[in-house]
Amino acid sequence: MQVKIRKEIIKTELLIIGGGIAGLQAAITAGQEGTSVIVAEKADTRRSGSGANGNDHYMCYIPECHGDDFKRVISEINEGMEGGPWQDQIMLRKMMKRSYGIIQKWESYGIDMRPTGKWVFEGHAMPGRQRYHLKYDGQNQKAVLTQKALENGAQIMNKVFINEVLVNEEGRAVGAIGFSLAEDDSEVIIFQAKAVLLATAQAMRMYPHGNPTFIFNTHSCPAAAGGAAIGYRAGARLVNLDVPYIHAGVKGFARSGKATWIGVLSDIHGKPVGPFLTKPNRETGDAMMDIWPGIFGERLDNGTGPTYMNCTELSEEDLKYQEKAFESEGIDSITEYCEQRGIDLRKSMIEFGTYDYSLAQRGIDINLDGMTTVQGLYAAGICCGNVRGNITNASVWGDVVGEHSSEYVKQVEEFDISEHPLIKEKIDFYMELMTKKIGAHWLEVNSTLQRIMNDYVGLKVRSETLLTAGIKYLADLKRYSVSELKCENSHELMRTLEVLDLIDLAEAVALTAKNRQETRGNHKRVDFTYTNPLLNDKFQTIEKTKDGIKMAFRDKEK
Numbered sequence: 001m002q003v004k005i006r007k008e009i010i011k012t013e014l015l016i017i018g019g020g021i022a023g024l025q026a027a028i029t030a031g032q033e034g035t036s037v038i039v040a041e042k043a044d045t046r047r048s049g050s051g052a053n054g055n056d057h058y059m060c061y062i063p064e065c066h067g068d069d070f071k072r073v074i075s076e077i078n079e080g081m082e083g084g085p086w087q088d089q090i091m092l093r094k095m096m097k098r099s100y101g102i103i104q105k106w107e108s109y110g111i112d113m114r115p116t117g118k119w120v121f122e123g124h125a126m127p128g129r130q131r132y133h134l135k136y137d138g139q140n141q142k143a144v145l146t147q148k149a150l151e152n153g154a155q156i157m158n159k160v161f162i163n164e165v166l167v168n169e170e171g172r173a174v175g176a177i178g179f180s181l182a183e184d185d186s187e188v189i190i191f192q193a194k195a196v197l198l199a200t201a202q203a204m205r206m207y208p209h210g211n212p213t214f215i216f217n218t219h220s221c222p223a224a225a226g227g228a229a230i231g232y233r234a235g236a237r238l239v240n241l242d243v244p245y246i247h248a249g250v251k252g253f254a255r256s257g258k259a260t261w262i263g264v265l266s267d268i269h270g271k272p273v274g275p276f277l278t279k280p281n282r283e284t285g286d287a288m289m290d291i292w293p294g295i296f297g298e299r300l301d302n303g304t305g306p307t308y309m310n311c312t313e314l315s316e317e318d319l320k321y322q323e324k325a326f327e328s329e330g331i332d333s334i335t336e337y338c339e340q341r342g343i344d345l346r347k348s349m350i351e352f353g354t355y356d357y358s359l360a361q362r363g364i365d366i367n368l369d370g371m372t373t374v375q376g377l378y379a380a381g382i383c384c385g386n387v388r389g390n391i392t393n394a395s396v397w398g399d400v401v402g403e404h405s406s407e408y409v410k411q412v413e414e415f416d417i418s419e420h421p422l423i424k425e426k427i428d429f430y431m432e433l434m435t436k437k438i439g440a441h442w443l444e445v446n447s448t449l450q451r452i453m454n455d456y457v458g459l460k461v462r463s464e465t466l467l468t469a470g471i472k473y474l475a476d477l478k479r480y481s482v483s484e485l486k487c488e489n490s491h492e493l494m495r496t497l498e499v500l501d502l503i504d505l506a507e508a509v510a511l512t513a514k515n516r517q518e519t520r521g522n523h524k525r526v527d528f529t530y531t532n533p534l535l536n537d538k539f540q541t542i543e544k545t546k547d548g549i550k551m552a553f554r555d556k557e558k
C-alpha cells in the first residue's frame with residue numbers, strides 16, 4: 001500500500017478536529033462570525049460520535065422554569081450526575097448561564113427541544129428537587145447541525161483523520177497533519193490554520209469492556225479513541241486523568257443513556273437497592289445510578305448482585321413512553337433486541353452493569369474562552385477535563401470557541417508551516433507502517449493495552465508497585481508497537497495511530513495515578529487509603545514540556 005501526499009497545503013482560519021456535537025456547534029458559530037472553517041472528521045458528521053443516533057436529556061438553566069436563584073441551581077446541579085468536584089465551578093457557572101441560549105439556537109435549527117410543546121424536565125433527578133435535564137428529541141441532531149454548519153460556510157471534510165497538531169517555535173498552534181481514509185491508499189493532508197479546535201471526545205477502548213472479542217462493543221462511540229493525546233503531544237496541559245469517572249447501563253449490551261430508563265434499580269428479588277424510588281418514575285428516574293454508578297460492579301464483587309433495571313411495574317403508557325425515548329436517544333436497538341428475543345420488559349428485569357473507564361470529561365484543561373495552555377489551540381466537549389455536562393458541555397463550549405476563536409484569528413498572522421519538521425517525520429512513519437512486509441496488527445496492541453490498564457492501572461486496586469510495573473509495561477508496549485506495527489490500508493493506519501494515542505494517554509493516566517498518593521473517589525490506593533484534605537481544592541495536571549513530563553496540583557477555579 002502507498003502513502004500519497006496531497007500537493008497543496010489546505011489553508012483555513014479555524015481548523016476543527018472532530019465533527020461531533022462540539023465541533024459542529026463551533027463551526028456554526030464561527031461561520032456566523034465570518035470565520036473560514038474546515039471540519040476534519042474521520043467518520044461522517046451526519047452520523048458520528050457519541051451523539052450519532054440522538055440524545056434526549058439536555059442539562060440547562062431556563063430562568064422562566066427554574067427561577068432567578070442561580071446559586072440554588074448550581075448547588076443542586078453539584079449534587080447530581082453532572083456536578084461534583086471534578087470541574088471548575090467558574091466553568092460550570094458560565095456553561096449553565098449560556099445553556100438556554102443554545103437550546104433556543106437548536107430549536108431554531110430544527111431540533112425538537114420540546115416534543116410535547118412544553119419545556120419538560122425529566123431524569124437524572126432526585127425526588128423533591130428541581131429538575132434540570134430538558135427532555136428533548138435529538139434523533140436528527142447530527143444531520144441538522146451538519147446542515148447548519150454547511151449553510152454557514154463551513155467546509156466539512158469527512159473521512160479525514162487528524163494525527164498531529166503543528167505548533168510553531170513561538171508555541172502557537174498553526175496547523176495539523178492528517179490523512180484521508182476515502183481509499184485504501186492513504187493520502188496525507190497538511191492543514192495550515194490560525195487556530196485549531198480539538199473536539200475529539202473521550203478515549204474508549206483503553207480499558208476492557210464487557211466482551212474482549214468485540215472490542216467495539218463500547219457504551220459510547222468506539223471511534224472516539226484518545227484524540228486528547230494530540231493536544232498532549234502538542235504541549236497542552238491535561239487534567240483529572242487520575243480519578244476515573246465511570247458510567248453504567250445495560251450489561252453486555254453496551255449502550256449509554258441510563259436516564260432514559262424509568263424503572264427501579266432492584267435486586268434479584270425485585271427489591272429496590274436505593275432509597276429514591278419504589279415505583280417507576282418518569283420525572284426523576286432512579287438517581288441511584290447517577291450517585292453510585294459503580295453499584296453494579298461492586299454488588300457483583302461483594303456477592304449481593306446482580307442488580308437489575310426493574311420495569312415490571314411500568315404502565316402500558318409508560319412503556320410506550322420509554323420506547324419512544326429510546327428512539328430520541330438513539331438506543332432503540334434495545335427494543336429490537338427485546339422483540340427478537342421475546343423479552344417483555346414488563347415481565348423480566350434486565351441486568352445493568354458498570355462500564356469501563358473511558359476518560360470522558362477527563363482530559364484537556366481549558367480556560368473560560370475554551371483555549372488550552374497552547375496558544376491558538378482550543379478544546380471543547382468531553383475531551384476536556386475541567387468541565388462536565390456532556391451534550392451541554394459540547395454545545396456550549398463549542399459555541400464559546402466558535403465565538404472566541406473568531407476574535408483570535410483576526411489578531412494573529414498566518415504562519416507558513418510548509419517546512420515544519422514534524423511533517424516529514426510523520427510522513428516517514430506512515431510510509432514505514434504501510435510498506436512493512438511483516439509486523440503486528442493494531443488489535444493485538446489494543447487488547448494488550450487493555451490488559452495492562454485493567455491489571456496495573458485498574459479501578460479496584462491501585463498501588464505504588466502495581467503502577468510502577470504498569471508504567472514500565474506501557475513504555476515497553478509503546479516501543480514495541482512503534483517498531484513492530486504494520487498496516488494494510490488507510491483504515492488500519494488510522495486504527496494503529498488511534499492505539500498509539502491511547503497508549504500516550506494511558507501513560508499519563510498511570511503517571512498521575514502513581515503521583516496521587518491518596519485515595520479519592522474511584523482512585524483507590526491500597527498504600528494510601530485515606531483522603532488528603534490538603535488536596536480537596538486541587539486538580540492534578542500533566543503536561544509535556546521541553547524538560548520532560550511535568551505533573552502538578554493546581555487550584556480549582558472557584
Ligand SMILES: Cc1cc2nc3c(=O)[nH]c(=O)nc-3n(C[C@H](O)[C@H](O)[C@H](O)COP(=O)(O)OP(=O)(O)OC[C@H]3O[C@@H](n4cnc5c(N)ncnc54)[C@H](O)[C@@H]3O)c2cc1C
Nearest residue numbers: 018020021022042048049050056057162381382390391394
Ligand atoms: C447512547 C448515548 C446516549 C447519550 N445520551 C446523552 C443525553 O441524553 N444527554 C447528554 O448530555 N449526553 C448524552 N450522551 C453523551 C453525549 O452524546 C456526549 O457527551 C457528546 O456527544 C459529546 O460531544 P463531543 O462533541 O465532545 O464528542 P462527540 O459528539 O463524540 O464527537 C467527537 C467526534 O470526533 C471525531 N474524531 C475523534 N478523533 C478524531 C480525529 N483524530 N480526527 C478526526 N475526527 C475525530 C469522532 O469521529 C466524533 O465524530 C450520550 C451518549 C451515548 C453514547
